[in-house]
Amino acid sequence: MSRIIALILGLILLLAPLGLPPFAMTLLTEAVILGLFAMSLDLMFGYTRLVSFGHAAAYGLGAYSCGWMLLNTDIPLLFAVFAAALLTGMIGLAVGWMCTLATGVSFSMLTLAFAQLLYAISFKWTSVTGGSDGLAGIPRTAGPFGFAALSSKAGFYYLALACLVGGFLVCRGLVRSPFGAVLRGIRENEAKTTALGYNTRLYKIAVVAIAYGLGGLAGALYAPFAGFANTELLFWLLSGQVLIMVIVGGAGTLVGPVLGAAFFMFMEHQLSAWTEAWALYFGLIFIAFVLFAPHGIWGLATGRFRRASERH
Amino acid sequence: MSTLALLLTQTVNALSQSALLFFLGVGLTLIFGLMRIVNFAHGALYMLGAFVGYSLTHWTGNYWLALAGAPLAVGLFGTAFELTILRRLYRRDAHAFLMVTFGLALVVGEAVRLTWGPDALQVPAPAALAGVVFMLDEPFPVYRLFLVATGIVVAIAIWQFLERARLGLLIRATSQNADMANALGVDVRLIRSCVFGIGCGLAALGGVLAAPLVTASNGMAGTVIIDAFVIVIIGGMGSFLGSLIGALLIGFVQVFGNYYAPDFALAFMYLVMLAVLVMRPGGLLGKEA
Numbered sequence: 001m002s003r004i005i006a007l008i009l010g011l012i013l014l015l016a017p018l019g020l021p022p023f024a025m026t027l028l029t030e031a032v033i034l035g036l037f038a039m040s041l042d043l044m045f046g047y048t049r050l051v052s053f054g055h056a057a058a059y060g061l062g063a064y065s066c067g068w069m070l071l072n073t074d075i076p077l078l079f080a081v082f083a084a085a086l087l088t089g090m091i092g093l094a095v096g097w098m099c100t101l102a103t104g105v106s107f108s109m110l111t112l113a114f115a116q117l118l119y120a121i122s123f124k125w126t127s128v129t130g131g132s133d134g135l136a137g138i139p140r141t142a143g144p145f146g147f148a149a150l151s152s153k154a155g156f157y158y159l160a161l162a163c164l165v166g167g168f169l170v171c172r173g174l175v176r177s178p179f180g181a182v183l184r185g186i187r188e189n190e191a192k193t194t195a196l197g198y199n200t201r202l203y204k205i206a207v208v209a210i211a212y213g214l215g216g217l218a219g220a221l222y223a224p225f226a227g228f229a230n231t232e233l234l235f236w237l238l239s240g241q242v243l244i245m246v247i248v249g250g251a252g253t254l255v256g257p258v259l260g261a262a263f264f265m266f267m268e269h270q271l272s273a274w275t276e277a278w279a280l281y282f283g284l285i286f287i288a289f290v291l292f293a294p295h296g297i298w299g300l301a302t303g304r305f306r307r308a309s310e311r312h
Numbered sequence: 313m314s315t316l317a318l319l320l321t322q323t324v325n326a327l328s329q330s331a332l333l334f335f336l337g338v339g340l341t342l343i344f345g346l347m348r349i350v351n352f353a354h355g356a357l358y359m360l361g362a363f364v365g366y367s368l369t370h371w372t373g374n375y376w377l378a379l380a381g382a383p384l385a386v387g388l389f390g391t392a393f394e395l396t397i398l399r400r401l402y403r404r405d406a407h408a409f410l411m412v413t414f415g416l417a418l419v420v421g422e423a424v425r426l427t428w429g430p431d432a433l434q435v436p437a438p439a440a441l442a443g444v445v446f447m448l449d450e451p452f453p454v455y456r457l458f459l460v461a462t463g464i465v466v467a468i469a470i471w472q473f474l475e476r477a478r479l480g481l482l483i484r485a486t487s488q489n490a491d492m493a494n495a496l497g498v499d500v501r502l503i504r505s506c507v508f509g510i511g512c513g514l515a516a517l518g519g520v521l522a523a524p525l526v527t528a529s530n531g532m533a534g535t536v537i538i539d540a541f542v543i544v545i546i547g548g549m550g551s552f553l554g555s556l557i558g559a560l561l562i563g564f565v566q567v568f569g570n571y572y573a574p575d576f577a578l579a580f581m582y583l584v585m586l587a588v589l590v591m592r593p594g595g596l597l598g599k600e601a
Contacts, residue, residue: 029395051407051484094404098586102593105350109545110593116538120578236538240352240414246412283418291400 006255014159017154025153032160033221035258036167038245040214045243046252047175048207049187051108055242057095058212060122060234061088063218067135068128068231075286077140077150078159081220088216089209096208098200103190119234124154134230138223140190160221164258166213171254174210183207185310188201248289250296317448322567324447328456330563331463335518336536337555338470339511345487345550346405346507349398352413355516355537356420361386361516362528363424366433375438375524382520382565383468383513390512394505401503417533425530432529435520455524462521466514467556474552483507487550515540539566542581546588548598557596 021104044050062226066084069075099110122129140151149155174180182203194200223229271278340354361382368378400407437455444451474480485501486493494500543562547554569577
């Protein structure tokens with residue numbers, strides 16, 4: 001059943017630029033980028049139960065490095081995006097090494113500390129990051145290889161969508177592989193997994209690096225999408241928000257967090273159009289979700305279908 | 313200004329900053345120690361304390377009433393939140409708390425903005441504390457000395473409460489082993505409600521004390537929540553003494569950092585935290601390895 005939902009969803013996303021007005025396209029593109037970001041965190045949080053309070057670090061690193069390359073060099077968009085993702089993944093390796101020295105809440109706090117350190121640096125290293133103004137006017141350098149289509153609105157949307165789908169396939173492949181089984185082992189009982197002979201720390205470092213790489217890819221897409229990168233992309237508030245997207249969507253499902261991100265975008269947009277106090281209602285909705293829908297949107301949707309198909 | 317006078321004023325400045333940070337950190341660490349809840353709303357409740365303090369000062373014309381009333385009001389609010397919402401979640405995964413308190417932070421932050429408006433509000437210090445004293449011939453605000461004194465008094469009061477009072481004993485017992493305490497007839501649910509309320513009240517006390525110094529503003533929640541986390545992490549989650557040490561360390565790092573290397577002050581705080589965690593992942597006095 002979930003395969004059919006995914007197929008319909010995919011078709012809608014593929015055909016969206018044909019029917020949607022430009023403003024809705026902008027929102028949809030952002031939702032796709034945020035979806036990739038939330039999905040990357042799901043590898044850590046949903047599958048390995050590594051609760052990161054600082055995933056904004058990956059997003060911000062990707063955004064700043066991609067933005068810097070596009071502003072200061074002639075590297076075309078496509079390469080800049082992937083180079084930024086690679087760079088973020090490599091930094092993720094170091095972050096993973098450092099943060100996995102601790103476990104539990106201390107791990108979360110180390111990720112937060114690292115993200116806040118980057119936030120502080122982005123404020124002060126003005127020559128590279130633009131300080132509190134951030135990087136503005138980031139171009140979508142098309143490059144020589146006929147990638148010019150990517151700099152258009154619809155073209156960029158397809159690039160983001162391709163990254164989301166590619167990211168999803170990579171993640172799904174990972175969680176279904178023996179590697180993913182070890183990750184779930186760490187989630188359920190790390191001591192037991194260690195006793196079975198797995199070096200769990202190496203697995204955790206690897207998953208942090210992959211999550212950073214994919215999160216960095218999302219950030220790298222955001223910089224040329226929005227045309228700017230600022231310190232807010234590294235702020236803890238974003239880390240909290242992306243964690244909520246994952247939980248509201250349904251942790252440990254990959255698709256759920258993408259829906260969570262879309263829901264987040266949609267609510268933010270709808271509520272802010274309707275009332276100035278959108279954050280108030282937003283907070284209330286989240287609290288209601290935790291209380292009444294612990295498995296998130298994906299849990300609600302698949303639960304209903306499962307019950308429906310059992311009746312037949 | 314002589315070097316000695318500079319050093320003295322900066323030290324007292326750092327101590328007063330540490331006092332404010334301590335009110336935040338100790339509430340957070342008490343709540344974590346007892347309930348394993350990372351209370352994301354702590355900064356928002358600190359801000360709420362400052363704004364409630366502002367209103368009470370203006371209605372009654374008396375800062376001292378606000379100083380007593382704001383923590384009480386916010387503490388009761390915290391208890392009500394524990395009774396209605398958190399209580400339903402104890403059997404659930406720890407991330408449910410994270411999300412619920414993050415939601416609470418959003419709600420409180422927005423409610424404050426709607427109630428008191430977006431502008432920063434001035435809370436005047438009471439006349440008795442408004443002046444300056446001279447230390448080594450340098451003027452120094454009395455209010456900061458008052459903060460240091462309050463910090464010392466509150467720290468001793470909490471310490472004695474935890475060590476001597478019956479409720480303090482029950483809190484320590486429940487932190488160590490909630491199931492065992494429950495089996496011995498302690499009403500663990502009641503203890504949790506109390507401690508969450510006390511923790512929120514302490515955050516509000518910090519807020520109302522900070523208000524004359526920094527004005528009550530919408531931005532204050534975001535900055536202090538991270539400071540509070542840093543303190544608690546450095547000291548060790550759940551350790552009372554740890555939160556005191558963490559507050560002192562960060563207070564000095566912030567004040568001296570801002571004076572001698574303003575460009576690196578912010579980064580320096582996080583570097584201290586990273587260094588502590590890499591050496592002792594559970595914090596200086598934490599139990600977790």
